[in-house]
Amino acid sequence: MESLKTLMQGVDVQVVVSRTYSLSMCMSLRYEPTDPYVVRAAFSTDTDEPVEWVLGRDLLADGLRGSAGCGDIRIWRAVGLGDQAMYIVLGSPTGTALLEVPVQDVRTFLENTQALVPRGTESGHIDWDLELANMFAKG
Numbered sequence: 185m186e187s188l189k190t191l192m193q194g195v196d197v198q199v200v201v202s203r204t205y206s207l208s209m210c211m212s213l214r215y216e217p218t219d220p221y222v223v224r225a226a227f228s229t230d231t232d233e234p235v236e237w238v239l240g241r242d243l244l245a246d247g248l249r250g251s252a253g254c255g256d257i258r259i260w261r262a263v264g265l266g267d268q269a270m271y272i273v274l275g276s277p278t279g280t281a282l283l284e285v286p287v288q289d290v291r292t293f294l295e296n297t298q299a300l301v302p303r304g305t306e307s308g309h310i311d312w313d314l315e316l317a318n319m320f321a322k323g
Contacts, residue, residue, distance in 0.1 A: 188217035188300055188309070193293045198284040200271075206284065213290075215241070215297045220306035223297070237274055242303075245294055247272070248287065261287070 193213045198206040212234075214224040223241050228234040239257060246252035247259025247270055256276065262269035262284065270290065272283045301309055 190217070191215040191293070191296050191300060193289070193296075195285060195289040195293075197286075200282040200284055209283075211283070211285070213293050215293070215300070217301050217309050218311065220301045220309045223293075241294070241297060244290060245303075248291060248294070 191214070195211045195213060197209055197211045199209050200206045209227060212226040212228075214226065215222075216224075221241055223239045223244055224236055225239055226234040226236045237257070243252050243257065243259060247261075251258075251260040253259050256274065258273040258275075260271055262271055267287055269284050270287050272285055274281045274283070
């Protein structure tokens with residue numbers, strides 16, 4: 185199986201606290217061709233270990249075009265900000281975060297992932313023998 189490199193990109197995001205207050209934070213996006221359906225988003229603060237969320241690559245792409253997702257992860261374009269920003273809501277039992285994310289950064293990252301693994305070819309990049317071995321080992 186061909187080995188392709190992992191893509192990583194830092195994105196400056198705003199954590200929206202209220203209508204008038206937000207905090208800047210860096211979100212690190214990571215795409216691994218061996219796990220081609222997902223994008224990992226890691227958030228770190230000065231005091232904590234990074235928190236990682238697993239986002240569907242298609243979910244991010246759908247969020248660029250309109251509203252996408254339900255439940256723990258929702259994405260939509262920021263109305264009134266033109267083509268500049270999108271919102272991502274990450275919800276867990278311990279709380280919810282609303283992130284304002286630059287559209288162009290996400291678009292560029294997704295274009296790079298699709299140059300590496302085009303949409304529709306993801307299953308050809310999975311080591312199915314390894315996946316089955318892992319599944320039976322956990323069973």
